[in-house]
Amino acid sequence: MSKRAPYTLNDVPAGTQYYWRSLEEKERDGAPAPGFDATREFSADQLAAPSAGEVNRRGFFAAMGSVLALAGAEGCRRPVEKIVPYAKAPEEVIPGIPSHYASAVTSRGESLGIVLECHEGRPTKVEGNPDHSSSMGGADIVTQATLLDLYDPDRSTGPSKGPAKDSKGTAVGATATWDDFEQAFADVVKAQDANGGAKLRVLLPPTISPTVMRLRAELKNRFPSAKIHTYAPTSHGTALAGARLAFGQP
Amino acid sequence: MQIFPRSLNRLPLIAAVALALLGGGATFVVAYYFSPLNTQVGYAPIQPVPYSHRLHAGQLGLDCRYCHANVERSAVAMVPPTQTCMNCHSLVKTDSAKLEPIRQSWATGKAVEWVRIHRLPDHAYFDHSVHVTAGVGCSDCHGRIDQMDVVRQEKPLSMGWCLDCHRDPTPHLRPKDQVTNMEWQYDPNQPNKPVRAVEPPKHCSGCHR
Numbered sequence: 001m002s003k004r005a006p007y008t009l010n011d012v013p014a015g016t017q018y019y020w021r022s023l024e025e026k027e028r029d030g031a032p033a034p035g036f037d038a039t040r041e042f043s044a045d046q047l048a049a050p051s052a053g054e055v056n057r058r059g060f061f062a063a064m065g066s067v068l069a070l071a072g073a074e075g076c077r078r079p080v081e082k083i084v085p086y087a088k089a090p091e092e093v094i095p096g097i098p099s100h101y102a103s104a105v106t107s108r109g110e111s112l113g114i115v116l117e118c119h120e121g122r123p124t125k126v127e128g129n130p131d132h133s134s135s136m137g138g139a140d141i142v143t144q145a146t147l148l149d150l151y152d153p154d155r156s157t158g159p160s161k162g163p164a165k166d167s168k169g170t171a172v173g174a175t176a177t178w179d180d181f182e183q184a185f186a187d188v189v190k191a192q193d194a195n196g197g198a199k200l201r202v203l204l205p206p207t208i209s210p211t212v213m214r215l216r217a218e219l220k221n222r223f224p225s226a227k228i229h230t231y232a233p234t235s236h237g238t239a240l241a242g243a244r245l246a247f248g249q250p
Numbered sequence: 251m252q253i254f255p256r257s258l259n260r261l262p263l264i265a266a267v268a269l270a271l272l273g274g275g276a277t278f279v280v281a282y283y284f285s286p287l288n289t290q291v292g293y294a295p296i297q298p299v300p301y302s303h304r305l306h307a308g309q310l311g312l313d314c315r316y317c318h319a320n321v322e323r324s325a326v327a328m329v330p331p332t333q334t335c336m337n338c339h340s341l342v343k344t345d346s347a348k349l350e351p352i353r354q355s356w357a358t359g360k361a362v363e364w365v366r367i368h369r370l371p372d373h374a375y376f377d378h379s380v381h382v383t384a385g386v387g388c389s390d391c392h393g394r395i396d397q398m399d400v401v402r403q404e405k406p407l408s409m410g411w412c413l414d415c416h417r418d419p420t421p422h423l424r425p426k427d428q429v430t431n432m433e434w435q436y437d438p439n440q441p442n443k444p445v446r447a448v449e450p451p452k453h454c455s456g457c458h459r
Contacts, residue, residue, distance in 0.1 A: 080295065081366040086331040087359045096324035 095120055102129055105146050108235055109206030110134065112143055123150055142234065197223020206232050286406035294402035295365040299351050307432075308396035314388050314430045325377040329364050332356050367403050368392070374409070375459045385423040385445040389432045390415075396432045412457070416450040423448065 020026040092099060098117045105114050105126070113132025117125040126147045128135035135143075149155060161176045161184070192200045200223050204212070216228055243249070282288055306312050314321070317334050321327035332355045339349055355362045370376050382388075389395070393404025405411060415422050421436045423444045428434045451457065 078289070078293065081369060082363045083329045083366045084361045084363050085329045086333070087355050087361045088333050089331040094320050094324050095328045096320065096326040 090121065093120055098124070102132075104132075105143060106207065106209075107143050107146055108232055110208060112139065114139060114143065123147060192223055192226070195225065197226035200226035202226065202228045204228060204230055206230050206235065286408040286411075290403055290408075291406055292402055293367055294398075294400045295367065297365055297400070298362055300348050300400075302399045303395045303401060304397055304399050314395075321378045322382050323379055325375075325379065327378045327382075332362060367401055368407060370407060374457050376457070382429060383445065384419075384448045385426060385429060385442075386415075386419075387422070387424050387429050387431070387434060389434070390422045394432055409457075413452065416452050416456075419448055419450055420444075 086093075098119050101116045101118060101123075103114055103116050104111045106112075112135045113129035114135060115127045115129045116123045117127065124147070126139055126144050128137045128139040128143075130137035159176050159178060159181045161180065188200065192198075202219065204216070207213070219226065219228065307314065317330035318327045319330070319334075332352055335349075335352050336356050339352060343349060351362055354360075381391075391405055391407070393402075395401060420441070421438070423442065424431075424434055424436075425442055426445045
């Protein structure tokens with residue numbers, strides 16, 4: 001409904017007798033029969049009441065005009081800013097002073113000792129840990145960039161079933177729970193036990209974790225014909241090979 | 251053949267005087283009404299909880315640093331977390347309706363959103379701890395907070411105002427134990443030994459880092 005059409009004729013009960021109001025109407029409609037479709041009088045898009053989400057042209061310009069008027073009015077005042085403290089403040093956090101934590105990050109299958117600079121509990125910078133033998137105070141650009149993994153909106157937060165995105169790029173994979181994974185893997189185990197895992201493939205990133213190595217060995221024991229593939233999108237295998245050539249060891 | 255009457259000979263003079271007066275007036279209007287002296291002094295927004303500094307800091311005598319604890323340690327003197335309020339208000343006035351948002355925040359863990367009053371623009375760097383440890387008192391920049399029921403901004407916090415002190419800091423430096431004393435007044439006849447030798451930066455990159 002708008003000012004031009006304050007009511008719609010949909011509300012008029014069927015069977016109401018309509019009378020023509022001008023000769024043009026009479027010519028156009030003839031003597032309207034009961035059951036006359038009164039909605040013919042209005043053009044189709046005026047009657048199509050915009051559903052939530054669709055806006056017809058008139059509504060769009062009305063909205064734009066009101067936004068413009070309101071925006072100008074509120075730009076003159078000082079914007080309201082909030083200070084939001086903690087409700088229960090953690091002990092070692094002083095707002096304004098960063099705190100540093102020693103940590104390790106696995107990057108390209110190696111674990112590097114790093115020092116994280118955190119502002120109010122949020123890590124903001126990765127530096128190498130001078131006391132750690134793997135980094136000795138340095139951090140390369142890939143390690144520095146692992147900071148963004150913490151804030152990546154696409155980061156995985158749990159197991160997911162199926163591919164995350166289909167060929168067109170639409171997100172299809174639903175996040176599953178660990179129980180779902182155990183269920184699914186139990187089915188796989190039952191199926192694969194028969195032929196020694198000839199059809200089982202596992203894809204893992206490179207790692208030096210002793211736990212993962214042990215689990216890989218156990219998997220191999222259980223399914224001797226399964227294949228475990230190791231893949232990393234970025235790797236320094238060529239650098240390691242070159243170091244081996246040059247120094248005899250990577 | 252004279253088109254214009256002779257009296258119009260005065261016109262340039264009158265126009266110049268009027269323009270000068272108008273220009274001067276406009277300059278004054280802009281310089282005062284558009285400056286932080288007018289746009290920021292007096293800003294006293296309504297806070298989510300009607301906390302009265304006059305009651306707590308003035309009447310009860312709470313020190314500023316009990317709540318704004320990091321003022322000597324950090325660049326920002328924080329607003330206290332709900333935990334600080336509940337230190338007393340879990341025992342005192344536990345049923346007061348004015349404290350309902352605080353109790354709600356304590357129960358749900360959602361912080362209370364205070365409205366910020368004293369704000370410097372992002373291109374100016376200000377560090378509270380340096381100033382407080384040098385002996386600048388709280389009331390020098392924030393006024394008599396202990397007499398305010400609703401906190402209002404007393405000083406313009408403009409660059410010129412900051413430079414006034416940076417160029418002559420002596421009237422604003424107090425002995426270390428008087429920093430939170432709201433009633434301390436500078437007495438030129440009794441020069442105070444400053445807490446430490448101060449060299450307030452007067453060059454641009456002192457604050458525009």
